[in-house]
Amino acid sequence: MTPYARVLVIVAAVLVLLSACKGPVESTQLIVDTDACTGCGECVEVCPYGAIEIIDGNAVIDPSLCHFCYRCVEQCPEGAIY
Amino acid sequence: MIGKTIPLLLLLPALVFAASLDGWMDVQTGGDSLSPEPGRLELGGMLSTDNWTLILEEQYSHEDSSGIVPRILNTYSRTDIDFIVDAGPVTINPDLCWTVDLGDKPEMVLPVQAGVAYREGFIRPGLSLAADFSENYHVFVKGLYWNRDLKQENGYDLAWTESRLNGGISCETSGFTLNMSGLYHKTNSDFIDYESTWGRFDIAFSTEPQSLPAHFYVTGDVTYSFYNGTNFLGNDLADRFTSRIRLVRMIVPSLAVNTTFESVIDYDGEIRPACTSAESRIIYHFMRSREVPSIITLSGKLSTSSIRTERAVLFSRINFYRGLSLLLNAEARSTPTSVAGAGDTRKWIVFGPGLEYQLATTLRVWGIIEQERTDLEEVEVWWRVRTGLEFYPGSLSL
Numbered sequence A: 001m002t003p004y005a006r007v008l009v010i011v012a013a014v015l016v017l018l019s020a021c022k023g024p025v026e027s028t029q030l031i032v033d034t035d036a037c038t039g040c041g042e043c044v045e046v047c048p049y050g051a052i053e054i055i056d057g058n059a060v061i062d063p064s065l066c067h068f069c070y071r072c073v074e075q076c077p078e079g080a081i082y
Numbered sequence B: 001m002i003g004k005t006i007p008l009l010l011l012l013p014a015l016v017f018a019a020s021l022d023g024w025m026d027v028q029t030g031g032d033s034l035s036p037e038p039g040r041l042e043l044g045g046m047l048s049t050d051n052w053t054l055i056l057e058e059q060y061s062h063e064d065s066s067g068i069v070p071r072i073l074n075t076y077s078r079t080d081i082d083f084i085v086d087a088g089p090v091t092i093n094p095d096l097c098w099t100v101d102l103g104d105k106p107e108m109v110l111p112v113q114a115g116v117a118y119r120e121g122f123i124r125p126g127l128s129l130a131a132d133f134s135e136n137y138h139v140f141v142k143g144l145y146w147n148r149d150l151k152q153e154n155g156y157d158l159a160w161t162e163s164r165l166n167g168g169i170s171c172e173t174s175g176f177t178l179n180m181s182g183l184y185h186k187t188n189s190d191f192i193d194y195e196s197t198w199g200r201f202d203i204a205f206s207t208e209p210q211s212l213p214a215h216f217y218v219t220g221d222v223t224y225s226f227y228n229g230t231n232f233l234g235n236d237l238a239d240r241f242t243s244r245i246r247l248v249r250m251i252v253p254s255l256a257v258n259t260t261f262e263s264v265i266d267y268d269g270e271i272r273p274a275c276t277s278a279e280s281r282i283i284y285h286f287m288r289s290r291e292v293p294s295i296i297t298l299s300g301k302l303s304t305s306s307i308r309t310e311r312a313v314l315f316s317r318i319n320f321y322r323g324l325s326l327l328l329n330a331e332a333r334s335t336p337t338s339v340a341g342a343g344d345t346r347k348w349i350v351f352g353p354g355l356e357y358q359l360a361t362t363l364r365v366w367g368i369i370e371q372e373r374t375d376l377e378e379v380e381v382w383w384r385v386r387t388g389l390e391f392y393p394g395s396l397s398l
Helices: A003-022 A042-046 A071-075 B002-017
Strands: A052-055 A058-061 B020-032 B039-048 B052-062 B075-087 B090-101 B107-109 B116-132 B137-151 B160-173 B176-189 B194-207 B216-228 B239-252 B255-267 B271-286 B294-304 B308-321 B324-336 B345-359 B363-375 B379-391 B395-397
Touching: A042 A052, A042 A071, A071 B324, B324 B363
Parallel strands: none
Antiparallel strands: A052 A058, B020 B039, B020 B379, B020 B395, B039 B052, B052 B075, B075 B090, B090 B116, B107 B116, B116 B137, B137 B160, B160 B176, B176 B194, B194 B216, B216 B239, B239 B255, B255 B271, B271 B294, B294 B308, B308 B324, B324 B345, B345 B363, B363 B379
């Protein structure tokens, strides 16, 4: 591995460890993994607040409408929302 | 008039002969004691020439409700029409999408404690423009507008509209990409006197080192998002710093490992870790010389934020005769749940064998029998059958 790639790996590892060690606090937004999302729309159907829409083949969550009920997290067949 | 018509008539056959037509179909259905009649039908067609492409996609979904686990409770259709025009370095893409809720109208909880409304569908026109200024510079702008058909129980229409404007520029050099983009979203309902706007400005930097050892691939990206707006409680949306790194290592030609780390940090006056996730996937290809290559995929994902999700999946396709393959799917998950009596977290396991037939790239038919064991008030067990058919007849030159 080149020194540059090694630095990248180390920086990422430090960021991950820092986040993990301090312990998570309340999220202000849910995350959609666009690599895993297939745009099937099941999250749209279970969201009781109309906060999710499929745009360009991916689920997009409106942060002003999301109430953190986590139904989309449970429903997503790909585990792409967390 | 004749002077204009003759060149057009001369041009028309050239346009027609240069065109190609594609079509595809995907059907999935199945049943179990909870969702006796789930089904999904997707149809698509694409007509394209050197300069433009017209895509029509139609989706029809139906799933029943269940007594134990909340699932999709609706029957709906969704239609997408995209028209993409390539004019040199500029791409123009007007599109139109609409949905129609055909079954029981899904209930939507309205903001500002305005009660509930019933969803009947929406129509959404959109327009996007993109241009490549050179090999390295790319700009885009995209506008979307939703007119939602939301009605209260007494039949009053909420006049619910949303508009979204997104634009940005990206600059690429060897191994590095810098993206800057802005997003503005407005939601409005005159009937309940609700208006909400929020915006975001992203600065993203991604890199892909070029000089790595053989069979080793690394990408990394960091994004800082400045937010403007409030959440449903009226609190300001925090700025967000996201970093992600992906490592792909091909151990031998048939075996690859793909690992992704993601870290998200929020900033709203103080720095707070928001989410950490890691995912790893091992992919093993074998019997590649047969009609359908065999594959075994083992993956695991863990995320921790204010919630914790865990997922492990084993999938295998083992080809045993011509296009026939044996499938095996096993999945274990843990997520927060809204199921009454299940506690904060629901754990479940789904596993089962299946059979698949593939005819080159034209046809794929599959069926799988699964058992699901879910830890609710007590462990509930049920069986499910899922089947699917994908059909792509190929491209037809006109």
